[in-house]
Amino acid sequence: MKKIRLVLFGFGTVGQAVYELLTTERSRILGVVNQSADQLQDKVDYDIVSIVVRDVEKYQAEFSHISHLFTTEWPSEADYDLAIELVSSAAGGDIIAQALESGKDVVSANKLALYQSAGQLETLANEHGRILRYEGAVAGAIPILQIISPLGSGEIQLIRGILNGSTNYILTRLFEDSELSVEDAIAEASKKGYLEADPTLDVGGFDALYKLGILIYMATGQYPAESDIERIGIDTLTDEAIAEAKSANKTYKLVAEADFKTGRYRVTPQLLASTDPLYGVDGSLNAVTLTHQYAGELTLQGPGAGGLETASAVISDLIYIMREGA
Numbered sequence: 001m002k003k004i005r006l007v008l009f010g011f012g013t014v015g016q017a018v019y020e021l022l023t024t025e026r027s028r029i030l031g032v033v034n035q036s037a038d039q040l041q042d043k044v045d046y047d048i049v050s051i052v053v054r055d056v057e058k059y060q061a062e063f064s065h066i067s068h069l070f071t072t073e074w075p076s077e078a079d080y081d082l083a084i085e086l087v088s089s090a091a092g093g094d095i096i097a098q099a100l101e102s103g104k105d106v107v108s109a110n111k112l113a114l115y116q117s118a119g120q121l122e123t124l125a126n127e128h129g130r131i132l133r134y135e136g137a138v139a140g141a142i143p144i145l146q147i148i149s150p151l152g153s154g155e156i157q158l159i160r161g162i163l164n165g166s167t168n169y170i171l172t173r174l175f176e177d178s179e180l181s182v183e184d185a186i187a188e189a190s191k192k193g194y195l196e197a198d199p200t201l202d203v204g205g206f207d208a209l210y211k212l213g214i215l216i217y218m219a220t221g222q223y224p225a226e227s228d229i230e231r232i233g234i235d236t237l238t239d240e241a242i243a244e245a246k247s248a249n250k251t252y253k254l255v256a257e258a259d260f261k262t263g264r265y266r267v268t269p270q271l272l273a274s275t276d277p278l279y280g281v282d283g284s285l286n287a288v289t290l291t292h293q294y295a296g297e298l299t300l301q302g303p304g305a306g307g308l309e310t311a312s313a314v315i316s317d318l319i320y321i322m323r324e325g326a
C-alpha cells in the first residue's frame with residue numbers, strides 16, 4: 001500500500017470544500033483510484049498531513065477538530081508527496097514552483113498564478129518530471145481542460161463561452177430583479193463564495209481573461225500576452241444599458257472568445273439575443289463551445305464557481321495523479 005501525503009495550501013471556499021470531499025468521499029475516491037490495482041502493494045491511500053494558511057488562528061476555533069493540521073510553515077520536503085495549491089493570490093505561483101522544484105506533484109485552481117507564469121510552471125513540471133494539473137482553474141466544475149488535449153486530430157478554430165461564474169450570477173440577478181442594486185448583487189455573489197478575494201478581478205474581466213489565456217495555451221501550446229486579449233469588464237455596463245437590453249428582450253453576458261482564424265481574442269460584455277446559445281446560461285453557470293476542424297461544435301455547460309463544484313474538479317486531478325503518477 002502506498003500512502004500519498006497531501007498538503008493543502010489555502011483553506012478558503014475551495015480549500016475547505018476539497019478537505020470536505022477528501023474526508024467524506026474518501027472510500028469512493030480510493031475506490032476509483034484503486035480500480036485496477038489487483039495487489040495490495042499497488043493500492044494507493046492518502047493522508048492530509050497539513051493545511052498551510054497565513055493566519056492559523058482564523059481557522060483553529062471553527063475547525064477545532066483538525067486544529068493540529070493548521071500551520072503557517074511549509075512541511076519539510078521529506079514529509080509530503082503532493083501539494084494542493086488553493087490560495088487566493090499570485091503567491092500561489094511561488095508555492096507551485098517550490099513544490100515542483102522539490103520533486104512534488106501539484107494540483108492547483110489558481111488561474112491568476114498559472115496564467116501570469118506564462119508557461120513557466122508547466123516547463124518546471126516537465127523539467128522535474130512532475131505532474132501539474134489545474135482543471136479547477138477554468139470553468140469550475142466543467143472538465144474542459146481534459147477534453148482539449150485529446151482533440152489533437154485537427155485545429156480548434158474557435159473557443160466561445162462564459163468563463164466567469166460570479167459576473168454571470170451578478171448579471172443574471174440584475175436582469176431578473178430591476179430593484180436590485182449592483183452592490184447587492186455583488187454581495188450575494190460574495191456570500192455564495194463565487195468572487196475572487198479581489199472582486200475587481202471578476203468584474204473587470206481579468207479572471208475570465210486568465211481562463212481564456214489558459215484555454216488558448218491548451219489549444220495552441222502558447223500563452224497569449226495580456227495585451228493580446230481585448231478586455232472589457234461588466235463594470236462598464238450602465239443601468240440604462242441593462243434597461244434597454246431588457247426592453248428589447250436581450251441580455252448581456254461576459255463572453256470570452258478566441259477566434260483562431262482571425263487571431264482575435266477578447267473578453268467583453270456582449271448584448272445577446274434569445275437565439276444565442278449563451279442567452280439562457282444563467283446564474284453561476286459557465287458554458288464553453290469549442291469549434292473543431294473535424295469534431296464540429298462541442299459544448300460543455302455546468303457550474304463555473306463555488307466551493308464543492310470547484311473541489312470536484314480539483315479531486316478529479318488528484319485522482320488522475322494518484323492513478324497515473326506518484
Ligand SMILES: NC(=O)C1=CN([C@@H]2O[C@H](COP(=O)(O)OP(=O)(O)OC[C@H]3O[C@@H](n4cnc5c(N)ncnc54)[C@H](OP(=O)(O)O)[C@@H]3O)[C@@H](O)[C@H]2O)C=CC1
Nearest residue numbers: 010011012013014053054055086087088091110305306310
Ligand atoms: N471560489 C471559487 O468559486 C473558485 C476559486 N478558484 C481559485 O481557487 C483559489 C482559492 O479560492 P478561494 O478558496 O475562493 O479563496 P479564499 O479567498 O476563500 O481563500 C483563500 C485561502 O488562501 C489562503 N492564503 C492566501 N494567501 C496565502 C499564502 N500566501 N500562503 C498560504 N495561504 C494563503 C487564505 O488564508 P488566510 O485566510 O490565512 O489569509 C485562505 O485560506 C484561488 O486561486 C481562486 O482563484 C477557482 C475556481 C473557483
Ligand SMILES: N[C@@H](CC=O)C(=O)O
Nearest residue numbers: 164165166194196305
Ligand atoms: N471568481 C471566479 C471563481 C471561479 O473561478 C468566478 O466567478 O468564476
